[in-house]
Every structure is written in C-alpha cells, then in structure tokens.
Amino acid sequence: MTSHDPGIGFAPDPTIDLQGSPNRIGPKLPIPHLGIEPDKVKPWWFVLGIVLGQMGIFVGLMGPATVSIAYKAQTLTDDPAQQATITAFAIAPGALAAVIFNAVGGRISDRTTGRFGRRRPWIIAGILGMTLSLLLIAVAPGALLMAIGWFLAQATANMAFAAFTASLSDQLPKRQYGKVSGFVNIAANVAVMVATWMVPVFKDNMVMLFMVPALLGLVMVAVYAFMLPEPVLTQNRHPFNLVQLITTFWRNPIRYPDFALAWGGRFMIILASYMFTTFRLQYMTNHLGLEAGSATTAVATGVTIYTVAAMVASLGGGWLSDKIGRRKSLVAVSILVFGIGTYMLLHADTVSAFYVVEAIMGLAYGVYGAVDLALVLEVLPNREEVGKDLGVFNIANALPQSLAPAFGGFLLANLGNGTNFTALLVAALIASVIGAVLTMFIRSVK
Template sequence: MTTPSSGTGFAPDPTIDLQGSPNLIGPELPIPHLGIKPEAKRPVWFIAGLVLAQFGIFVALLGPATVSIQMKAQSLTTDPAEQVAMTAMVIAPGALAAVIFNAVGGRISDRTTSGLGRRRPWIVLGIIGLTLSLLLIALATGPLMMAIGWFLAQACANLGFAAFLASVADQLPSEQYGKTSGLIGIAQNSAIMVATWLSAAFSSNMLLLFMVPAVLGLILVSVYALMLPEPVLKENRYPFNLRELIATFWTNPVKFPDFGLAWWGRFLIILASYLFITFRPFYMTSHLGLPEGESAVAAVAVGVTIYTVASMVSGLLAGWISDRLGRRKVMVAIAILIFGIGTYGLLHADTVTGFYVCEAIMGVAYGMYLAVDLALVFEVLPDREKTGKDLGVFNMANALPQSLAPGVGGFLLAKLGGGTDFTALLVAAAISAVAGAILTMFIRGVK
C-alpha cells in the first residue's frame, strides 16, 4: 500500500493515492511509502532488472560519448586538428544539456501526478527521446546537426536517468545500498565495454554504430519501467515558481556539508576520468603511435575490456565489504587515489601493454569508487521526499565535468601539448583525482 494505515506508524496522507501504481512485470511488490526509506529488501529479480536498466541507459549514451562521436567526426574530415575541434564542439553543449536536464528531471519527477507514478513516465520518455536523438546523429551530414542531436540526446537521457536514479533511492533499504551500488557500477562499466566493442564491430556503418546500442537501451529500460511499483501523487505538495526553479539547481552545501563534500568528490573524479576518456582515441594515435581506424579502435576496445573486468571484480568486493563494515568514505578516498595513480601512469606508458596496465589499475579504482560512492550519497541525502531533486543536483557533478573536460582537455592538449603531448592533460587529471579523495575524507555523517 502506498499509504499504510495508522497501525503501521504512518498517518493517511490526502495527497497520496492509496492504491499507487503496481509493477506490471513480476510478482507484486509492496509500493514504498513516499518520503520514507524502505526497510524491506527487494528481491533478486528486481535488482537484476534495475542493473540491466542502468546498463541499457549507459550502453546507449556512453558509446557515442566515448568512441562513436569521434568516429563520426573522423568520417567527416581527415584532418586530425579538425577531428579534435569537431569532437569538442559536439560533446561540450551536450554535457551542458546533461547538467540542466538532470536537475530539472529530478525535480519534475518528484512532483509528477501521473497515475503511472512519479518516475515511470520520465524513464520511458527519456529513453525514447535518446533513441530518436541518436538516430539524428547517425544521419548527420555536418558538425552542427551532430551537436544538435547530441544536445537532445543528453537532455532526454538525463531527464530519464534522473527519474531512474531517484527510483533506486525510493525502492531500496540501506542494507542493499552497497551491493546494489556495486552492481550498478559494474553495469555502467560493462556498458562502456560493450559499447566500445559494438563501435569496433560497426565502425564502417554509422547507422548501426549509433542505433544498435540505442535499441538495446530502449528495450532494457522499458522493461525496468514496467517492473517498478510506484507511489502516486494526487496533487503537488509544493508550489513551483521562479524561486523553486532556481532551487532545482541548488542544495545548500553550508546547511548540508556532507552532501556538498560528496558532490565535489564526485565532480573531481569524473573530471579526472573524462579528461582522458574524451581524448582516448587520440591518445592511441598521437601518444602510442597507432594508425587511425580499426587498429586504434581495437586497442581501445581491449583496454576498455580490461578496465571493465577489473572494475567488476573490485566493485563486487567493495560493495560487499562496505555493507558488512558500514564504512564508505575511506574506501571512496582510497579508490580515487588509486585512480589518480593510474591516470598519471598513462603519461609514462609508451606501449599498448603499458596502456593496458594503466587501464587495469584505473578499472580497479573506478570499480571500488562506483560501488561505494552511490551508497555514500544515498546516506547523506538531505530530504527523502525530494530525492529526485537532490540526486538531480548531485548528478550535476557527473554532467558538469563532461561539459568542462572537452574544453579544458582540448586547451591542455592543443595549446600546451601541441596536439600530441598529453603531459599537461594527464597531470591535471591526476591532481583532480587526488583533490577529490582529500575532500571526501572530510565527510562526517558517514564512516
């Protein structure tokens, strides 16, 4: 029941529909009470659907972000400098859309009065919009159309992802945070690996390159939306005015310092990651000297596979350990430090084997980080009734670095590195990671 009787400790709430919106796939699940952290564990099949949905979102979105857009740029021009400039031009405005629509999506889903629930409509609309936007990129004949398509893709994906992530916080008790966070991290990294291999397989066909991951994501996310038991709002509890709109993008770090520190820790590790990821194919050709085309793409695919396998193992172990010990921030800080070491190691790699070793180190670190960091964030959320809004603000720490990385990395690589020297870019990435680790250790509300 959405609103339990007074005998269960909750007074009836006239703004909540008593029936709610039950799940349409699988055995019937209890509908969580709005604003109250659940106590009952979710079954394995539900967790599996959740993890596959995370995989679906990211296989559709991160393939273009990490490889496909650069391959599309290479299909439009043969000049390396123009390829770098075109990639930065396309990716940067899309990441800005991610910042805006992640926060807006969380706030909208908190207030949605649909009979299908608060989160489900936006999850479905987001993945459909992402699929259509990627089709636009695949058919683009120039950088402007690519940029428009990627802006729309990021807007739709983050609108849906904000609702999806809020649904995770709505559905799970604290004791499932660590393990599920670890599995979500594995799903994200697996999605990058699969998207990279799909890019290698369909490198000569731009339509399949973008649409195969998109359709896979559409199916998996839609299935999860049908598995979701949702509380239903009959009316909005809060006014929506200019002040509320501005507040959509803000959670006071002075009033909620632990949330603010977690935000900056995430911002810095994502910035460190994307400073390299954005320019990984150029690293293979310019730093390691591999020829453009299938050789470089295949090497990237192997590196991402090593990264993913390492992250899967470390993520499972870290999630299990953090739930057993109840410790989050120390493991997060250690993971970020290791990631910084791996990033700096890329500077000294002069063979593909050395690159693979660095990918393994970064994979171990990032798997640990993702397994524990999301659990840490769930623990420091300021308001359970505004989970979507606060997680939307937090996810700006994912999106903003993606917006900044192409510009910052492009400047460091082009202006300080002459287009081929990665020293300034990789040193900046390592410093960013270490700073994130230091800030995370100042969180007081989580061990």
C-alpha cells in the same frame, strides 16, 4: 501492498492514491510510501531490473560520449588538432543540457501526478528521446548538427537518469545500498565496454554505430520501468513556481556540508575520467602510433580489461563497505589511485603497458563506483525531495562528462598540438587528488 499504511503515527496522506501503480513485470511488490525509507529487501529479480536500467542508459549514452563521437570526428578530418576540436565542440554543449535536465528532471519526477507513477513516465520518455537524438548525430554531416544532437541526447537521457536514480532511493532499504551500488557500477562499466566494442563492428555504418546501442538501451530501460511499484500522487503538494525552479539547482553547502563534499568528490573523478576517455582514441593513434583500425580494436580491448577489473572490484568493494560500515576512506583512496593511473598513461609507450594501466584504473574505479552511490544515499538532505537532491547530485556526474571534452580538448589542441597528452593527463591527476581530499572531509559517514 499499497502506499497508504506507513506505520503507527502516520496519518493517511490525501494526495496519495491508496492503490498506487503496481509493477507490470514480476510478482507484485509492496508500493513504497513517500518520504519513508523502505525496510524490506528487494528480491534478486528486481535488483536485476535495476542493473538492466543502468546498463540501458549507459550503453546508449556513454558509447557516443567515450568513443563514437570521437570516431566520427576522425572521419571528418585527418588533422589531429581539428579532430580534438570537433570532438570538443560536438560534446561540450551537452554540459548545459546535463546541468539543467538532470536537476529539473529529478524535481519534476518528485511532483509528477498520474496513474503511471512519478518516475516511470520520465524514465520511458527520456530514453525514447535519447534514441531519436542519437539518430540525429548519426546522420549529421558536420560538427554543428552533432552538437545539437548531443545536447538533445544529454537533455533527454538525463531526464531519464534523474528519475531512475531517484527510484533507487524510493525502493531500496539502507542495508542493500552497498551491494546494489556495486552491481550498478558493474552495469555502467559493462555498458561502456559493450558500446566500445560496437565501434570496430559498426565503424563503416554510422547509423548502426549509434542506433544499435541506443535501441538496445531502450529495451533494457523499458523493462526496468515496468518493474517499478510506484507511489501515485493525485495532486501536486509542492507547486512548481519560479523560486522552486531556481532552487532546483541548489542545496546550501553550509547547511549540508557532507552532501556538498560528496558532490565535489564525484565531480572531480568524473572530470578526471572523461578528460582521458573522450580522447582515448586519439591517445592510441597519436601517442602509441596505431593506425585507426588497430586503434579502435585496442581501445575496445583496453575497455574490456578495465571493465573486468572494475567488475571484480565492484563486487568486493560493495560487499566490504556494507560489512565494515566504512565508505569515505574506500572512496577517497580509490579516487586517488585512479588519478595516479591517469598519470601513468604518460609513461605507457606500448599497447601492453596501456592495458596494464587500464586494469589499475578499472580496479580503482570499480571500488569507487561500488561504494560512492551508497555514500551518497546516506548524505541526502531530504527524503521527501529525493528526486531533487539526486538531480542536484547527478549534476556532478553529468556536467564534467561534457566539460571534460571542452577543457581536455583545449589542453590537447593548444598545449599538446593534438599529439602531446602531458597537460591533459596531469590535469586529470590534479582533479583526482582534489576529489580524494574533499571526500575525506565528510563527517557523517565513516
């Protein structure tokens, strides 16, 4: 039940506490040994904890990223172009925070000493910081404070997310990757759906709109953090100097080409996704002609359809990838279908047509999300630096979430005058095609 007995041929490591930091919730679990892939399947209740952790981070952070900040922008001005500009200005600075704190957060958690383990302190501290940052956005009178609040929210949430994602590699055996990846993807989509439905419920109270999902997320993430059986470092084996800081953001793509290709595929589909979802509310009001109240309800309904489709596809995709042992072809095809869905939105002239496209995109993203995490865990360069490597990889998840509003906002405001979505959605299709092609060049995973 401790981390000191990895097996025959491994000498005890004096930098590891023999007792570790046991889980505080549930029956006691074996504490993983650092640098060695676990071989025992985790019980159902621990997998449920993983689902809660993923859902908690996403319900707090993705609601503002996809709907709430855009809705607040609509309360500040009636001009569509200015709404797109304010949304982009408020969200774009989070790109810098996402890049820095996701990668740094993973590497710091690899090196954290203390009796509470390596990942748990950063998961809890990060989600607390995110909650306080979202409160700042809720009370902000204008775009500048919204941007500051979003920068801080991205910084702290990505610290938590980096530690959370690294903990999955710490805890799970390879034969659980596909199924758990499917559940994790379902959790992310359900979280976005829940946060989206809170907009029509709390649209007249900005503090409630931002803080209810944030506090809900705080509770769920804390539950997972206390389920973790954590290895404990008694001393830092790898001092964190300037060279280490610089290399935090880098894995040599020539030496690790499959890792780089998987990174590129993730970057492109997230870019394509958020180029639309950030401006989904404006799409409903300016492309389909709905008034603001009806638009928020239609968006919530569309996200629900998307989520249900993604849940079904996630379960099937994760199971299928484990069953047939193939991941990259499933990932590539799902990225391509998702991109085609974004283009189809240009030809959706009714709410019903919009719902149909949301279902197609949900199915595609459900398969992608279920299989891609399993693929990524198989191409990690170094099991002793899982936090660092997943931190680098999570840049591909976090960076486009903040770049997409800036790039998409520019296309929408300058080429579409706030109402024409052609340039925006064609760019999303192109990004998806590139992502699919990059994924197919991965060689070490079938």
